[in-house]
Amino acid sequence: MPTPASRVKKLKPAVPSGSAKKIIRACTIKKSPEELFAFWRDVENLPRFSRHIVSIIRKSDTESHWRVRGPANSELEWDSFIINEHPNELIAWESKPDAEVRNAGTIRFTPAPGNQGTAVTVQLDYVPPAGRIGSAVAKLTGEEPELQLEDDLMRFKALMETGEVPTTIGQPTGEGKAKRRTK
Amino acid sequence: MKAVCWHGKHDVRVENVPDPKIINPHDAILRVTSTAICGSDVHLYDGVIPSMEEGDILGHEFMGEVVETGPEVRRLKKGDRVVVPFCISCGKCYYCEHQLWALCDNTNPDAVLNAKMNGFSGGGLFGYSHLYGGYAGGQAEYVRVPFADVGPMKLPDEITDEQALFLSDIFPTGYMAAENCNIHPRQIVAVWGCGPVGQFAIRSALLLGAEKVIAIDNVPERMRMAESCGALAICSDDDVQDLLKQLTGGRGPDACIDAVGMEAHGSAYDQIKQTIKLETDRPHVLRQAILACRKGGTLSLPGVYGGFLDKIPLGAAFAKGLTIRMGQTHVHRYMTHLLRLVQEGQIDPTFVITNRMALADAEDAYEMFAERRDGCIKVVLKPQEQPVPPEANRMREEVGEPEEEMLEPAAPRSKRLRR
Numbered sequence: 001m002p003t004p005a006s007r008v009k010k011l012k013p014a015v016p017s018g019s020a021k022k023i024i025r026a027c028t029i030k031k032s033p034e035e036l037f038a039f040w041r042d043v044e045n046l047p048r049f050s051r052h053i054v055s056i057i058r059k060s061d062t063e064s065h066w067r068v069r070g071p072a073n074s075e076l077e078w079d080s081f082i083i084n085e086h087p088n089e090l091i092a093w094e095s096k097p098d099a100e101v102r103n104a105g106t107i108r109f110t111p112a113p114g115n116q117g118t119a120v121t122v123q124l125d126y127v128p129p130a131g132r133i134g135s136a137v138a139k140l141t142g143e144e145p146e147l148q149l150e151d152d153l154m155r156f157k158a159l160m161e162t163g164e165v166p167t168t169i170g171q172p173t174g175e176g177k178a179k180r181r182t183k
Numbered sequence: 184m185k186a187v188c189w190h191g192k193h194d195v196r197v198e199n200v201p202d203p204k205i206i207n208p209h210d211a212i213l214r215v216t217s218t219a220i221c222g223s224d225v226h227l228y229d230g231v232i233p234s235m236e237e238g239d240i241l242g243h244e245f246m247g248e249v250v251e252t253g254p255e256v257r258r259l260k261k262g263d264r265v266v267v268p269f270c271i272s273c274g275k276c277y278y279c280e281h282q283l284w285a286l287c288d289n290t291n292p293d294a295v296l297n298a299k300m301n302g303f304s305g306g307g308l309f310g311y312s313h314l315y316g317g318y319a320g321g322q323a324e325y326v327r328v329p330f331a332d333v334g335p336m337k338l339p340d341e342i343t344d345e346q347a348l349f350l351s352d353i354f355p356t357g358y359m360a361a362e363n364c365n366i367h368p369r370q371i372v373a374v375w376g377c378g379p380v381g382q383f384a385i386r387s388a389l390l391l392g393a394e395k396v397i398a399i400d401n402v403p404e405r406m407r408m409a410e411s412c413g414a415l416a417i418c419s420d421d422d423v424q425d426l427l428k429q430l431t432g433g434r435g436p437d438a439c440i441d442a443v444g445m446e447a448h449g450s451a452y453d454q455i456k457q458t459i460k461l462e463t464d465r466p467h468v469l470r471q472a473i474l475a476c477r478k479g480g481t482l483s484l485p486g487v488y489g490g491f492l493d494k495i496p497l498g499a500a501f502a503k504g505l506t507i508r509m510g511q512t513h514v515h516r517y518m519t520h521l522l523r524l525v526q527e528g529q530i531d532p533t534f535v536i537t538n539r540m541a542l543a544d545a546e547d548a549y550e551m552f553a554e555r556r557d558g559c560i561k562v563v564l565k566p567q568e569q570p571v572p573p574e575a576n577r578m579r580e581e582v583g584e585p586e587e588e589m590l591e592p593a594a595p596r597s598k599r600l601r602r
Contacts, residue, residue: 028277030275030276030277116277147295147299150295150298151294151295154288154294154295157288157289158273158288158289158290161273161275161276161288161289162209162273162274162275162276162289162330163208163209163255164207164208164209164255165207165292166207166289166290166291166292166307166316166329167206167207167292168206168292168316168317168318168319169206170204170206171203171206171318171319171327172184172186172200172201172202172203172240172319172323173188173200173236173238173239173240173319174186174188174189174190174196174198174200174237174238174239174240175188175198175237175238176190176236176237176238176239
């Protein structure tokens with residue numbers, strides 16, 4: 001006997017609205033929605049451009065395990081699964097409830113006006129690890145998710161448009177007292 | 184290899200650093216045969232450009248021979264002799280496709296930092312701070328050139344290094360400054376600053392058909408160099424506004440070029456505010472140019488501005504309906520055309536060179552250029568040559584060798600510029 005609608009337990013949202021932060025970032029890439037969708041749908045591709053994702057391991061067609069750089073040299077891990085997709089238009093995902101950073105997001109591919117390619121818009125909702133303090137630490141150590149997402153999108157665009165990600169890691173420099181940044 | 188490294192205000196050092204290697208598939212490595220110190224390098228030397236790091240290799244005007252290419256490089260091959268634009272461009276993005284090469288979307292690894300300051304980031308630049316990617320520059324024996332199929336231009340054998348070198352920056356920069364003035368015949372153009380970019384802006388304005396060019400500076404040899412091609416030089420210590428009115432029948436110049444930029448002299452107000460970091464730039468010339476320009480005229484800014492400016496009379500610019508055009512030079516857009524002008528003998532870019540030195544002498548060269556000492560206007564560094572021992576230098580002085588010829592080498596040729 002089916003459960004009456006009134007008795008259905010409401011699913012807990014992956015990201016509780018009270019403590020969550022929301023980021024939206026967008027960029028326009030001179031490639032078709034089809035090409036961009038195909039690249040992104042194969043989630044193991046993402047570490048090829050991101051300097052914040054350490055690794056992504058595919059566990060099934062819709063499930064994957066993520067290791068990401070966190071504040072103060074930490075590393076954060078979670079399992080994520082795709083909850084919705086429209087080919088060449090949209091992918092939506094959610095972390096599993098036991099994730100270190102509970103998060104959910106969507107990436108949308110919309111044709112851009114003129115001959116400009118595709119507008120790529122990412123929305124990310126997440127619960128900052130260690131709450132507001134963690135958020136502040138992230139800001140201090142430069143691992144702010146807003147900037148990370150912007151940086152990742154810029155690199156995704158460069159890789160798709162030119163076939164390489166701009167970098168200076170490995171170039172010569174003189175003797176410097178200043179700490180060398182890694183890029 | 185040897186390279187010129189930045190260590191802070193008025194502190195550059197020639198150091199031994201590792202040789203560059205191919206990092207990305209579209210990279211090439213050049214053996215640098217000639218490189219120059221740019222006026223904008225002086226902004227770095229004076230410590231007014233943010234986000235420099237100790238040890239950064241300087242230099243964005245250079246040329247050389249290809250010694251290695253990455254697996255995806257198709258157009259260039261080992262042995263090619265090329266001159267390289269100072270801005271790095273991918274050739275694929277919206278901006279590159281629209282000939283706005285310096286605004287490339289895909290070549291600045293630190294674009295996010297730059298965008299935080301400017302809203303959006305321009306492309307990467309060689310040797311010009313980490314806001315522009317922190318790419319190692321070309322004042323070195325070797326240099327890595329990303330997107331080698333897009334920027335570097337191959338050179339015919341009959342063109343010498345010194346004729347080609349300035350296609351990397353100052354010649355296109357002066358030319359774009361003049362082109363931005365939208366010059367019509369019979370127009371009068373005023374150029375503030377007779378440094379190397381100013382010199383090329385003056386000559387380019389004449390090439391593009393300006394009736395008269397008025398050059399403004401207070402360094403005698405620079406004023407003389409401007410006059411040698413037919414410009415009229417006036418002294419910036421005089422009442423420039425008044426003189427410009429007198430020389431233009433009371434109308435004001437049709438177009439004004441500010442080839443000075445963020446470190447203009449002549450305003451104690453800006454000097455103090457910049458020193459105590461209340462202002463990033465010293466926009467004395469910009470103010471003067473806005474006020475001097477005729478109604479409906481054009482203001483062109485090739486001089487570098489870096490940040491936030493005080494007391495800019497925008498009301499005057501509005502009241503007079505000025506057009507203001509500016510930005511980093513889209514070098515790639517001009518290189519072929521300007522090389523042709525050189526080949527046709529319409530201009531000989533070597534006129535601007537006053538000093539030729541070995542790379543090992545770069546520390547002296549920077550000091551000399553920044554202080555405008557000994558008539559220094561443009562220094563070319565030769566990375567593959569040994570420094571002249573002090574004794575030989577003394578001997579040369581005794582013999583009284585080329586000194587004079589070096590100062591004004593181009594007088595006869597540049598007359599051709601006068602139509």
